[in-house]
Amino acid sequence: MYAHAHGKHVHGRHVHGEAEMNVVLQDSELLIEIQSPLANLTGFEHRPLNRQQAAAVENMKAVMKDADRVFGLTPDALCAVRSVTLESAVFDEKSISDKGAGKEDGHNSLSAQYLFACENPARLRSMAVHLFALFDGMHVIKVQAVSKGRQKAAALDAQRPTFSFE
Numbered sequence: 001m002y003a004h005a006h007g008k009h010v011h012g013r014h015v016h017g018e019a020e021m022n023v024v025l026q027d028s029e030l031l032i033e034i035q036s037p038l039a040n041l042t043g044f045e046h047r048p049l050n051r052q053q054a055a056a057v058e059n060m061k062a063v064m065k066d067a068d069r070v071f072g073l074t075p076d077a078l079c080a081v082r083s084v085t086l087e088s089a090v091f092d093e094k095s096i097s098d099k100g101a102g103k104e105d106g107h108n109s110l111s112a113q114y115l116f117a118c119e120n121p122a123r124l125r126s127m128a129v130h131l132f133a134l135f136d137g138m139h140v141i142k143v144q145a146v147s148k149g150r151q152k153a154a155a156l157d158a159q160r161p162t163f164s165f166e
C-alpha cells in the first residue's frame with residue numbers, strides 16, 4: 001500500500017524526490033520558502049499508521065524547524081532566524097486519511113517558510129542546503145531566487161547542494 005512512495009511518481013508539479021524553493025533577499029530580510037512532497041521527508045504521505053511512522057513525522061518536524069541545521073548561510077552576512085513556519089496535512093489528524101490522504105489524489109506536501117534578518121546582507125554569497133544529507137528521499141531542489149534586483153534559477157542536488165547569490 002506504500003508503493004506510491006517508492007520510485008518516481010508524477011502528479012502535476014508534485015514529483016517525488018524533487019522540491020521547490022523560492023528565495024527572496026530584500027534589504028536585510030531573507031525569505032526562503034520550500035514546497036516538498038512529504039515522501040521526500042518521511043517516505044510516505046498518509047497519516048502515520050504506527051509508532052515508527054509517527055516518529056518519522058516528529059523527526060521531520062524537528063529537523064525542518066531547525067533553520068540553522070537546514071541552511072548554511074555565509075557567516076559574514078550575520079543572518080539570524082526570525083521565524084519558521086511549517087504547514088502540512090500530516091500535522092493535522094483530521095485532514096489526512098489512513099490510506100492516501102484527505103486530498104483525492106493521495107499526495108501530501110510540506111510547506112516551510114523561513115525568515116532571516118541579516119546584518120550584512122551585501123555579504124550574503126551562498127546558501128548551502130543540507131536537506132540532501134538530512135533526508136534520503138530528497139534528490140533535487142529547484143531554486144528560484146530574487147536578490148539584489150536580479151532573478152536567478154538553479155537546481156541543487158547532493159553533489160551541488162550550495163546556491164550562489166553571485
Ligand SMILES: [Zn+2]
Nearest residue numbers: 037045107108
Ligand atoms: Zn506524492
